[in-house]
Each structure stands twice: as structure tokens, then as C-alpha cells.
Amino acid sequence: MLRFFKARFIKDSSLRSKQAAFKNLMSLHTLLPVILFIILLPHLTSASVFILAYIISILLWFTLHTLGIIPLPGKFIRFILVLIALLILVMNYGFLFSQKASLSLLSIMVCLKLMEIQNELDRRNIFLIFFLGYFILITHFLHSQDIILSLFVLTNIIILTLMLSAFNRKPQTSLPLYDSFYLIGRLFVKALPIAIILFLFFPRIPGPLWSLPEDGQSSSTGLSDKMYPGSVSNLVDSNKIAFRVDFQGPPPPADKLYWRGPVLNETDGFLWSQQKPQALTSQISEKDLTGLIKNRGKAVSYTVTLEPHQQKWLFALEMPSRVQGTTIKGFYLSTDFQLLNKTNIYQLTQYQVTSSTQFILNQVSKNELQSALKFPQASNPRTYKLGKTWQQSLSSKQEIVSAGLNYYKNMPFYYTKKPDTMLDNPSDEFLFDKKRGFCEHYASSFVLLMRAAGVPARVVTGYQGIEKNEVGDYYVVRQSNAHAWAEVWLGNDAFSKKGWVRVDPTAMIPPERIEADIFQTNLERLSFSSLNIPDLPRLSAQQKTSLYNFYKQLKQSIDNLKHSWNNWILGYDQTKQNLLLKLMGFSANWQTLIFLLIGSMAGLFILFQIIYFFRLYQQTDKVYQYYLKFIHKLNHAGLSVQLNEGPEAVKHQAIKQFPEHKIIILSIIDHYIQIRYASQKNKDLIMQFITQVKQFKPLHKR
Amino acid sequence: MDISVKLQNWLLKRVSHKDSALLTSKSIYILPTKEGIIYAVLVILILSAAINFNNSLIFFCAFLMAGIGIISMHMTQQNLLNLQFSIAHVTPVFCCQNISLPLVISQSAADSIQRKNNSAKYSIAIQFSHQQALNPSQSSDIFLQKLTDVRYGEQTLLPLSSPTTQRGPFELPPLTISTLYPLGLFRAWTNIQLNNDAVIYPRPSKKFNHVPQSGSNSEGQGAKGRGFDDFSGFKSYQPGESLKHIHWKAYAREQGLLSKTFSGGNNHEYWLDWNELSGDIERRLSQLCRLIIDAEDQGDRYGLIIPGSTINISQGQLHQHQCLKALALYQVY
Known part of the structure; x- marks a missing residue:
């Protein structure tokens, strides 16, 4: 087989140099599968085993080929390989076109391209591999945009470019390959400012240009549109950041920090869910919601940087009155006052909100009130009974709500992260037997009680509280801040105009009945679990505190870096661009941008020139510089003077070619030799030399 | 006809003869290659993806790649700038032999100011222009594209070889100097036509019997004659x-x-006379060429008489060259 291959190869390449060239290039070709593997790595980690195996075996095949062990497949085997690839893709993704499927297809395609490389002169295939490599690198940003990945992608772009330049160095040439590393370094040093200028001033058109197929496969994180006993307390252990907040001014007090999320209306007594939200407002990108929410009290403005959660909720402090954001498209407020994006949030999203923490929500439809009264038949009978007794004995809704809250306060209810499992009639079990639960137990049982007593009520989930980052002066809301509370309808009539009122039954539990692990902050929990410190018995309490503080500081610094990254790099959009223009004292429109773009590019090139001339000035002394100018003039006039020729030789050549300039040539060379070999510096001589070189204007001769 | 071929033919008409060609920014042309155009499309594709996904990092990558493209264009041009080409002395050949012309490539003095430490030129391609114009893709057997690096301060010698078809002074066809370095996205090129001192002797005829007229003014043969x-x-x-x-x-x-x-x-001395031979001009030249070679080989002393010029009796390499050159340049204008 090998012999056959060799014979064929020699036949193919009529010239021996070609064969030698291919051998020399082997090292570059051996590197190709390696770099491809690195480029594909982030995709491969999430790809299925079959795809992984397929890609690795193709890459191995090519590596073995470059080592001269096995030949590349012929046309027929390549065709079979393509069929296998298609089979694997269909097995994994079906016939559905999704982002993930197309990325897998792309990954397989680039590997199969390797199989088609004929020889080192095969520019078409090799360039295609490089270009696909660039493209695949960039698709990584669709999944994650963190700093580490960005560095990874940037490094790989540099390596790819280096390899591309190595490929353009033909092997016949004599200088070593690493010789051109410096050149590629320069290429990047010069390309980077161009990229930065374009990044800052290129007009940002708010997308999307075309609608994207949504990926059903990626799983959501955080709160969802379903709630059941244990669903929220599962989140609490997660230290993941849900969103970061920059407040303009001080944040509101802790008891106002309710970040509204999914509102749950439907229940079967165990599971809470919601109907398809109806839009209350029309879909416009910048909204003033003050008309809908009768706000009182001071407004608070802030920017939310929401981590992608693959769902539609945009979290905001209750209640938002004004929302603005360029990356969110067509968001709206639903009839139950959820702030929703039209599409799922797959990327880091930033939006500005103004909220009033005191508000009245007294708009509601009849349907809504009716569904907020539905008590699931044949579930939680004891809850129903208790509610009914309150309805009979108490006159107003207000009194019923108070009775409900007092029930939690007076009975021995405990607030715990690890309640017992409650499967059938969880509300009954919680209210009358276990009496130990997390916020979802409190909220759902309270809402059921209220509904039984004839008070329209619903469950609201979201986040509660904030955690300050001391380093960056911003706030963090984590998954562990997930919370569930209740909302009751106190009417919009002659007796009461309060409308929907937030009631948090967990707030009724006195501190002594809250279990310690809830108080423990996330950082404290983390510092001992992830640092893996086994109690550190030898350290004193003070040392422990300082160690903890150091750890906290470090953690916050890292998060601050991430936040700045999110804010200024990932969140750089039209709004930030306009802000930058205003800061620079320009009016924010696209004409300014074009002007700035062209202006700064021109400035950049002038800067490059200045640096070039500065280095030129540094590197050469003036006399030599003018001597070179003299030689350059001669060469431009048709001589071919080499640098390694001495001044005397130059003189003879020049006089021979330009006898009419004999006197000045003689004088210039004479001066040069005198200046060069004189023991003392003679300024007059130097000045004369320079003026003579300046005056020397030989006519061009063929 | 292909546009690039048309362009090249048009450019070739503008090439002037030079003893030594210095590549300046005025004389270097640059155009994107096919790969360069694909690269531009790729950048636009990535940019539209960035707009669509509203992804800042993809924006940045698109801009970085655009920057790389722009700078690589500049570098491709720089890679040819200030190169100097000339032809060194050429050994004459007989017609229909391949002639080898040593092309001297160096960096002009002015470039030395640029970067003393690192100003090598990489992968400079040299080929005859007409080949490129006629078959841009097909490389002919006669002279493939040659690639070379040119280090700063060093001269690179590249032997060009070309078949010869005609006696007389050899006119080197225009050369195309090009480079794709560093990224192959752009091709910078220029056409040069270099003067050279090459002479192509007539093709020697087959050996034939010819009794030359003895030198009439030769002084004594035999003992005094050196052999x-x-x-x-x-x-x-x-x-x-x-x-x-x-x-x-x-x-x-x-x-x-x-x-x-x-x-x-057998130390002879004689004249090789045009008039003693018969046939047309080329035939006589061929025969004279053969006679000169043979005479020199045998160590004879000989002189040459052709219409318009006479070369005195002598011997040796230089004499032979003079005689053959006279034949080569006979009635060539």
C-alpha cells in the first residue's frame, strides 16, 4: 500500500523539487490537525460522543498521513466518509436545522477538507481550512463571551495567521520560518489599533437582520414558569450570578428589593404554572409605563446586566415605570406585570430601568380575578377548610390577609432550606403537619389560603436582595437570592383602591425560627467549600477573618473585572457609542461616526509614519543618513550601487555615469571620507556635506 | 480574454529597459488575490453575524480581521519595495543551447534605514512575464516561477535559464516580480526589463572538410612555432x-x-575566410563557427575575415570570443 502510494506520488509530481517541498512542509501540515483540534475544542466539549470520535479519527488519519504512514483516502472513501458524517448528524439532530447542528456540520466539514489536500500547492483547500478555522473560532462567541474564551479565540486567531503566513512562505526559500514571527507580531500590533477604532466608531446597527432558529436544546437556568415544592430551594445552593445591577444613587432599602420574575396563577395544588402572558402594552422598544402603574415615592434608576437564562423574563425592581435597552427587542409588560422579552435571552443583555418602589397596581381584568380565585378541586382539603372559616368569620379582605399572616407568625413555623419532601397536598402537609419549609411553601400555601377565603391571590417568583461588590461599587443578584412571595387583590372599589398588594409570608417568621444556613451568606459558604480549608484549627479567629476577607476581596475583584468586561466590551452598543460621542463633545449621529472613523484612521497612519521616522532618526546618524540619501539619488538615476561598496568605488561608478556632475560627486565623497575618518568633529564640514547632497540632482539615465 | 491577462499585457507595454531596476512604490502594483476576495467576503459575513447577534466580541473579531487584511496589504507591498535587480555577466552560449542569466537581487541602500535588524524580503517570485500572460495557471517547463528570500545587506543570485533561438545579442524578456507574502490575500507585482551583455553565437555546423588558406604573412613554421x-x-x-x-x-x-x-x-596558422565558403549567410556563419571551435581545439592560430570586419591571426579564449562575437553580431541591428 505504502509503496503504491509512493509510486503514485512520484508520478503525480513531475518535478522533484515539488516532492522535496512537500517533505519540508510536513511540519506545517502536521500542525494543521493540532490547531484544528484546539479550535474545535469548545464545540467538542458539548458535542456528542459520535461526533467527537468522528472528528478525532479524521484528524488522526491526517496526522498519520503527514507522518507518511497511511495515504489519504481516495474519492470513493471520501464519499463514504461524507455519508457517515451525515448519518451521525441526522442521528444527533434529526432533520432540524439548529445552531448547534450547523456548527457540528461546520466542524466536520473543516476536518473533511483536510482529507482533500493534494499537495503543498493546493492553495484552494488549505485556504478554505484556514478561513473555516477563523469562522469556527468566532462562532464560539455565540455560546459564551467571557474573558478566558476571548483570550483563547484571540490567541488562536494569531496562531492561525502565523500558520497562514508560514504557508505563504514557500519551502524553497532559504530563511527559517521563525524569521517571520517578528513580522506577524508587527502585523498584529498595527491591526489592533485599527480594530479598536472600528470597534468604537463603526456605526452600530441594532440587529437582528434576520430571525434566528431557536435552539430547543439549550437548557434554561434560574427561575422558570413552573414552581413546585423544592424548585426554588434547589436554586438557592447555586452561587451563580443571575444579574448585576448598577444603581444611579443609593439602592432602595432591603425590604423594597423585590425583583419581579415569573408570576404564577394556575395550580393543581402541587404544581404552579402560568398561562401564556398577555401583553398589556404594545411592543415598542422604549417605554414609559407610568400611566399603568400609579407610582408614588422616589424613583430609582439602575442598569441591569442580565446573564443569559434562555428564557424571556427581564427582571426589574417592583415596579418598573420606564425601560430602555438596545439589545432587547420588542419587550413588553404583561397583564400580570411581568416584564418580558419577545425572544429568549441567549446572550448577556443590558437594559436600563427606572422603578418606583411604592406603587399601586389597580388594573385588572375580570378573567384574571376569576382565575386568581380558583382553588383546585379535591386537593389540600384542610387548607380549603381553614380559608373558608376565615371567609365566614372575617368581614374584609384586609382582615383575612392579616389572619393569614398571623397564622404563620403565631404557629411554630420554621424557615429552612432543607424541608421534608411533601408530595400530595403539600399545602396541607406544610400548614398543619411539618410546618418547616422554604419560601415556595410559604407563598403557595398562603395563596391557597387566600383563594379559599375568597381573596384573589397569586404567586410571584423572582429574586430578593442584593449583594454589594465593594471593589466595583455595583450589586450582584445570585441564584441564591431566588424567592417566591404572594400578591393579593385588595380591590379597586369604594372600600379599597389598593389593587394588587405584595405579601411576603416568609417575612412573618421571627429570626429565632430561621435556620442558620439561611443566614450564612454565599461567600461564607463558598470560602470554606471551594477553598477546601479543613477547618484550619491552627489559625486564630483573627487570622481566619483576615483570610476570609482576603478571599472575599479577591472574589469581588474578579467579579468586578467581569462586570467591567460585561459593561464596556460586551455591552458596548449604540447607547454606549452615543454616550462616548457625547463625552468626546460630538453630537451623536452617524455622520459624526463616519467623520471620526476616517479621521482616526488617518490619525493612526500619521502616527505610524511618525513612529517610523522617529525610529529612523534614532537609528542613523545624520551624516550616514545623508550619505544613504546620496546613494539613493544615484540609484534612482540609474546606477546600481550596493551598500557594501566603499565610497571610493561609489565615486568611480558615479563619475563614470554622470561625468557632468564630477565636481560635486568628488566633493561629496571627499567630504564624507573626511568626516568619517577625521579625528575631530567638524560641524562646517558636515553642514557642507549635507547641503551638497541636497543640491545633488542627477538626471535620470537609462 | 481574462481581465488580468489584459491588464498584464497593457502593463508590459509600459516596461522600459534598464540596467538595474529599483522597485519603488510608484512601480509596484497590488491587487487582492482570489483568496483575498474570499477573505473580504468572510469578514463581511462575520460582521453581519455580529450585527445580527448583537455580539460585541464578534464585532471586534470582524474588525480585527479587517485590520489584518489592511495591514497585510501594506506589508505585501513593503515586501517588494526597494528591491534592486540587475543581471551579472553572462557566459555566451551557442544558439539553441539554454542560456543562463544570473539575476542579482539585493536591497537598495535606502531601505537599510528602515529596519536594520529585520528587513528581509520573503518569498519573492520571479518569472518571465509572457508565461504568466499566456498561461497564468500552467507553468511551462522552460522556466518555472522561482522563489527566493532576500536578506538585508546580502546579494541573492538567481540563475534564470532560457532557451535561445537566434544568434546575436540576447534580449531578456520582461520579468514579473511578485509576492504573496505574508498572508496570500494580496499579490503585489511589477514588470521589469533588464539589459544584459549576453551574446549568442551562431549554431556551429557539423564537422566538415575544409582546407583553409594558409596564413600568407605567417613567419616561419616549425621550430619557432610554439606548440x-x-x-x-x-x-x-x-x-x-x-x-x-x-x-x-x-x-x-x-x-x-x-x-x-x-x-x-601540427602548429598551423591560417585565415578563415567568409569568401571561401558557400551557402547563405546563416550557413556560412555556422560553418565559420565550427571552424573557429575546431581551430581553437587544435591549438591552431587563426584569423577571421567576414564582410565588413577582419580579426587578425591569434589564438586563445579571448580571441575565440571575439571571433564568435563578430559572427554573432554579423548583420544584426
Whole structure:
């Protein structure tokens, strides 16, 4: 087989140099599968085993080929390989076109391209591999945009470019390959400012240009549109950041920090869910919601940087009155006052909100009130009974709500992260037997009680509280801040105009009945679990505190870096661009941008020139510089003077070619030799030399 | 016809002859390659993806790649800038042999200011322009594209070889100097036409019998005539005489440099006359060419008479060259 291959190869390449060239290039070709593997790595980690195996075996095949062990497949085997690839893709993704499927297809395609490389002169295939490599690198940003990945992608772009330049160095040439590393370094040093200028001033058109197929496969994180006993307390252990907040001014007090999320209306007594939200407002990108929410009290403005959660909720402090954001498209407020994006949030999203923490929500439809009264038949009978007794004995809704809250306060209810499992009639079990639960137990049982007593009520989930980052002066809301509370309808009539009122039954539990692990902050929990410190018995309490503080500081610094990254790099959009223009004292429109773009590019090139001339000035002394100018003039006039020729030789050549300039040539060379070999510096001589070189204007001769 | 071929033909008309060609920014042309155009499409594709996904990092990558493209264009042009080309002395050949022209490539002095430490030029491609114009894709057997690096301060010698079809001065066809370095996205090129001192002798005819007219003014043959066959004595060494004939033993005895002299057995002296031959011009030239070669081989002393010029009787390499050159340039304008 090998012999056959060799014979064929020699036949193919009529010239021996070609064969030698291919051998020399082997090292570059051996590197190709390696770099491809690195480029594909982030995709491969999430790809299925079959795809992984397929890609690795193709890459191995090519590596073995470059080592001269096995030949590349012929046309027929390549065709079979393509069929296998298609089979694997269909097995994994079906016939559905999704982002993930197309990325897998792309990954397989680039590997199969390797199989088609004929020889080192095969520019078409090799360039295609490089270009696909660039493209695949960039698709990584669709999944994650963190700093580490960005560095990874940037490094790989540099390596790819280096390899591309190595490929353009033909092997016949004599200088070593690493010789051109410096050149590629320069290429990047010069390309980077161009990229930065374009990044800052290129007009940002708010997308999307075309609608994207949504990926059903990626799983959501955080709160969802379903709630059941244990669903929220599962989140609490997660230290993941849900969103970061920059407040303009001080944040509101802790008891106002309710970040509204999914509102749950439907229940079967165990599971809470919601109907398809109806839009209350029309879909416009910048909204003033003050008309809908009768706000009182001071407004608070802030920017939310929401981590992608693959769902539609945009979290905001209750209640938002004004929302603005360029990356969110067509968001709206639903009839139950959820702030929703039209599409799922797959990327880091930033939006500005103004909220009033005191508000009245007294708009509601009849349907809504009716569904907020539905008590699931044949579930939680004891809850129903208790509610009914309150309805009979108490006159107003207000009194019923108070009775409900007092029930939690007076009975021995405990607030715990690890309640017992409650499967059938969880509300009954919680209210009358276990009496130990997390916020979802409190909220759902309270809402059921209220509904039984004839008070329209619903469950609201979201986040509660904030955690300050001391380093960056911003706030963090984590998954562990997930919370569930209740909302009751106190009417919009002659007796009461309060409308929907937030009631948090967990707030009724006195501190002594809250279990310690809830108080423990996330950082404290983390510092001992992830640092893996086994109690550190030898350290004193003070040392422990300082160690903890150091750890906290470090953690916050890292998060601050991430936040700045999110804010200024990932969140750089039209709004930030306009802000930058205003800061620079320009009016924010696209004409300014074009002007700035062209202006700064021109400035950049002038800067490059200045640096070039500065280095030129540094590197050469003036006399030599003018001597070179003299030689350059001669060469431009048709001589071919080499640098390694001495001044005397130059003189003879020049006089021979330009006898009419004999006197000045003689004088210039004479001066040069005198200046060069004189023991003392003679300024007059130097000045004369320079003026003579300046005056020397030989006519061009063929 | 292909546009690039048209362009190249048009550019070739503008090439002027030079002893030495210095590539300046005025004379270098640059255009994107096919790969460069695909690269531009790729950048636009990535940019539209960035707009669509509203992804800042993809924006940045698109801009970085655009920057790389722009700078690589500049670098491709820089890679040719200030290169200097000339042809060194060419050894004459007979017609229909391949002639080898040593192309001297160096960096012009002015470029030295740029970067003393690193100003090598990489992968400079040199080829005859007409090949590129005629078959841009197909490389002919005669002269493939040659690639070379040019280090700063060094001269690179590249032998160009070309078949010859005609006696007379050899006109080197225009050369296309091009480079794709560093990324192959752009091709910078220029056409140069270099003067050279090459002469192509006529093609020697087959050996034939010809009894040349003896030199009428030759002074005595035989004992005095110098040859190589029989030793006849010593004389003092004259520079230019063969080193083999030096009497080294005498030199070792400090008697000075003595040269052995030989008396030749068949030492002839004669004229090779155009008028003694028959046939058309080229035939006569071929025959004279053959006679000169043979005469020189046999160690004869000979002179040449062709219409318009006469070369006196002599022998040696230089004499032979003069004679053959006279033949080569006969009636060539």
C-alpha cells in the first residue's frame, strides 16, 4: 500500500523539487490537525460522543498521513466518509436545522477538507481550512463571551495567521520560518489599533437582520414558569450570578428589593404554572409605563446586566415605570406585570430601568380575578377548610390577609432550606403537619389560603436582595437570592383602591425560627467549600477573618473585572457609542461616526509614519543618513550601487555615469571620507556635506 | 480574454529597459488575490453575524480581521519595495543551447534605514512575464516561477535559464516580480526589463572538410612555432601562460620562474575566410563557427575575415570570443 502510494506520488509530481517541498512542509501540515483540534475544542466539549470520535479519527488519519504512514483516502472513501458524517448528524439532530447542528456540520466539514489536500500547492483547500478555522473560532462567541474564551479565540486567531503566513512562505526559500514571527507580531500590533477604532466608531446597527432558529436544546437556568415544592430551594445552593445591577444613587432599602420574575396563577395544588402572558402594552422598544402603574415615592434608576437564562423574563425592581435597552427587542409588560422579552435571552443583555418602589397596581381584568380565585378541586382539603372559616368569620379582605399572616407568625413555623419532601397536598402537609419549609411553601400555601377565603391571590417568583461588590461599587443578584412571595387583590372599589398588594409570608417568621444556613451568606459558604480549608484549627479567629476577607476581596475583584468586561466590551452598543460621542463633545449621529472613523484612521497612519521616522532618526546618524540619501539619488538615476561598496568605488561608478556632475560627486565623497575618518568633529564640514547632497540632482539615465 | 491577462499585457507595454531596476512604490502594483476576495467576503459575513447577534466580541473579531487584511496589504507591498535587480555577466552560449542569466537581487541602500535588524524580503517570485500572460495557471517547463528570500545587506543570485533561438545579442524578456507574502490575500507585482551583455553565437555546423588558406604573412613554421608536443627549452615565464608549463624545480632552486617551451607538431596558422565558403549567410556563419571551435581545439592560430570586419591571426579564449562575437553580431541591428 505504502509503496503504491509512493509510486503514485512520484508520478503525480513531475518535478522533484515539488516532492522535496512537500517533505519540508510536513511540519506545517502536521500542525494543521493540532490547531484544528484546539479550535474545535469548545464545540467538542458539548458535542456528542459520535461526533467527537468522528472528528478525532479524521484528524488522526491526517496526522498519520503527514507522518507518511497511511495515504489519504481516495474519492470513493471520501464519499463514504461524507455519508457517515451525515448519518451521525441526522442521528444527533434529526432533520432540524439548529445552531448547534450547523456548527457540528461546520466542524466536520473543516476536518473533511483536510482529507482533500493534494499537495503543498493546493492553495484552494488549505485556504478554505484556514478561513473555516477563523469562522469556527468566532462562532464560539455565540455560546459564551467571557474573558478566558476571548483570550483563547484571540490567541488562536494569531496562531492561525502565523500558520497562514508560514504557508505563504514557500519551502524553497532559504530563511527559517521563525524569521517571520517578528513580522506577524508587527502585523498584529498595527491591526489592533485599527480594530479598536472600528470597534468604537463603526456605526452600530441594532440587529437582528434576520430571525434566528431557536435552539430547543439549550437548557434554561434560574427561575422558570413552573414552581413546585423544592424548585426554588434547589436554586438557592447555586452561587451563580443571575444579574448585576448598577444603581444611579443609593439602592432602595432591603425590604423594597423585590425583583419581579415569573408570576404564577394556575395550580393543581402541587404544581404552579402560568398561562401564556398577555401583553398589556404594545411592543415598542422604549417605554414609559407610568400611566399603568400609579407610582408614588422616589424613583430609582439602575442598569441591569442580565446573564443569559434562555428564557424571556427581564427582571426589574417592583415596579418598573420606564425601560430602555438596545439589545432587547420588542419587550413588553404583561397583564400580570411581568416584564418580558419577545425572544429568549441567549446572550448577556443590558437594559436600563427606572422603578418606583411604592406603587399601586389597580388594573385588572375580570378573567384574571376569576382565575386568581380558583382553588383546585379535591386537593389540600384542610387548607380549603381553614380559608373558608376565615371567609365566614372575617368581614374584609384586609382582615383575612392579616389572619393569614398571623397564622404563620403565631404557629411554630420554621424557615429552612432543607424541608421534608411533601408530595400530595403539600399545602396541607406544610400548614398543619411539618410546618418547616422554604419560601415556595410559604407563598403557595398562603395563596391557597387566600383563594379559599375568597381573596384573589397569586404567586410571584423572582429574586430578593442584593449583594454589594465593594471593589466595583455595583450589586450582584445570585441564584441564591431566588424567592417566591404572594400578591393579593385588595380591590379597586369604594372600600379599597389598593389593587394588587405584595405579601411576603416568609417575612412573618421571627429570626429565632430561621435556620442558620439561611443566614450564612454565599461567600461564607463558598470560602470554606471551594477553598477546601479543613477547618484550619491552627489559625486564630483573627487570622481566619483576615483570610476570609482576603478571599472575599479577591472574589469581588474578579467579579468586578467581569462586570467591567460585561459593561464596556460586551455591552458596548449604540447607547454606549452615543454616550462616548457625547463625552468626546460630538453630537451623536452617524455622520459624526463616519467623520471620526476616517479621521482616526488617518490619525493612526500619521502616527505610524511618525513612529517610523522617529525610529529612523534614532537609528542613523545624520551624516550616514545623508550619505544613504546620496546613494539613493544615484540609484534612482540609474546606477546600481550596493551598500557594501566603499565610497571610493561609489565615486568611480558615479563619475563614470554622470561625468557632468564630477565636481560635486568628488566633493561629496571627499567630504564624507573626511568626516568619517577625521579625528575631530567638524560641524562646517558636515553642514557642507549635507547641503551638497541636497543640491545633488542627477538626471535620470537609462 | 481574462481581465488580468489584459491588464498584464497593457502593463508590459509600459516596461522600459534598464540596467538595474529599483522597485519603488510608484512601480509596484497590488491587487487582492482570489483568496483575498474570499477573505473580504468572510469578514463581511462575520460582521453581519455580529450585527445580527448583537455580539460585541464578534464585532471586534470582524474588525480585527479587517485590520489584518489592511495591514497585510501594506506589508505585501513593503515586501517588494526597494528591491534592486540587475543581471551579472553572462557566459555566451551557442544558439539553441539554454542560456543562463544570473539575476542579482539585493536591497537598495535606502531601505537599510528602515529596519536594520529585520528587513528581509520573503518569498519573492520571479518569472518571465509572457508565461504568466499566456498561461497564468500552467507553468511551462522552460522556466518555472522561482522563489527566493532576500536578506538585508546580502546579494541573492538567481540563475534564470532560457532557451535561445537566434544568434546575436540576447534580449531578456520582461520579468514579473511578485509576492504573496505574508498572508496570500494580496499579490503585489511589477514588470521589469533588464539589459544584459549576453551574446549568442551562431549554431556551429557539423564537422566538415575544409582546407583553409594558409596564413600568407605567417613567419616561419616549425621550430619557432610554439606548440605543446615536444619539449624544446626554457624561457622566462610570462603572466598568462599555463601554470602547467612552469619549471617548478627551477623555481625551487630560486632560479626564478621559468616556463618550458614546446615545439608543436601540427602548429598551423591560417585565415578563415567568409569568401571561401558557400551557402547563405546563416550557413556560412555556422560553418565559420565550427571552424573557429575546431581551430581553437587544435591549438591552431587563426584569423577571421567576414564582410565588413577582419580579426587578425591569434589564438586563445579571448580571441575565440571575439571571433564568435563578430559572427554573432554579423548583420544584426
